[in-house]
Amino acid sequence: MKKYFIGISILATSLFLAACGASNQSEQSGTSASTEKIQAIATFYPMYEFTKEVLGDEGEVELLIPAGTEPHDYEPSAKDVAKISQADAFVYNSEELETWVDSIEDSLDDTTLVIEASEKIDLIESADDHDHDHDHDHEKDPHVWTDPVMAIKEVETIRDQLSEKYPDKKAAFEKNAAAYIEKLQELDDDFRAAFADAENTTFVTQHAAFGYLAKQYGLTQKSIAGISPDQEPSPSRLAELKHYVEDHGVKVIYFEENANKKVAETLSKETGVKLAVLNPLESLTTQQMEDGETYLTIMRKNLEALKESIQ
Known part of the structure; x- marks a missing residue:
């Protein structure tokens, strides 16, 4: 008789533990679902x-x-x-x-x-x-x-x-x-501190990607191409830009690493003005991302690059 009661007790305990385990598993599953990324x-x-x-x-x-x-x-x-x-x-x-x-x-x-x-x-x-x-x-x-x-x-x-x-x-x-x-x-x-007392406020870019930045800090963007970097300027536009660069004492012509810089190079050679990178952040290469480049690091590089043209 004693063995019978012991058996019943063990069975009851086992069922109780199994129920607890199922409940815990269910709770864990619910928690996992609620915290899913x-x-x-x-x-x-x-x-x-x-x-x-x-x-x-x-x-x-x-x-x-x-x-x-x-x-x-x-x-x-x-x-x-x-x-x-x-x-x-x-x-x-x-x-x-x-x-x-x-x-x-x-x-x-x-x-x-x-x-x-x-x-x-x-x-x-x-x-x-x-x-x-x-x-x-x-x-x-x-x-x-x-x-x-x-x-x-x-x-x-x-x-x-x-x-x-x-x-x-x-x-x-x-x-x-x-x-x-x-x-x-x-x-x-x-950016505000860098350009607060800028004497020359014009910069020449490969394409018109910096209109908001220029407006924010009281600068003037002059672009070789339009909104899209693949728009090539006509010969008359290039001639106009050449005169503009010479008349305004532009020190730097900015190109983009991830776009065709042929036109910027041509304008640079014709005016004797140096080239520098101004990154519109439209894309980062795999290498740049692997090297830890970010929006913040590239924008700070842009700031330093623009200082050459403005100051």
């Missing part, structure tokens, strides 16, 4: 970095447009669209740059949060003062990210929209964004 996709490098900084440990970000690829001419493949649809969040700059977004939105899953980072920014009219021998798709200038102040606005938009969809992670997003925005504000302060 947000999967985001961002179109090109600045959007990638801004999103990554806001998400922090709460998510992972994939770069849609391959490193070193020009975003102006990019068109997503069916595989890319499927990838975007499977993501929790999709971040892009604006339909002025990613002109294809409107055509794919209907095919995206309803669960995908679509964030237009420049949503709260009034885009300025295209500042390209070159001749219009070539048609282009841009009526307004999309290059807001080259201005640290506009970059802050984009980070804030990404933060706010992610917080709205994931309210339980809002505190983390706000903390992450605040830390990054502080660095952007320091960058803004340094």
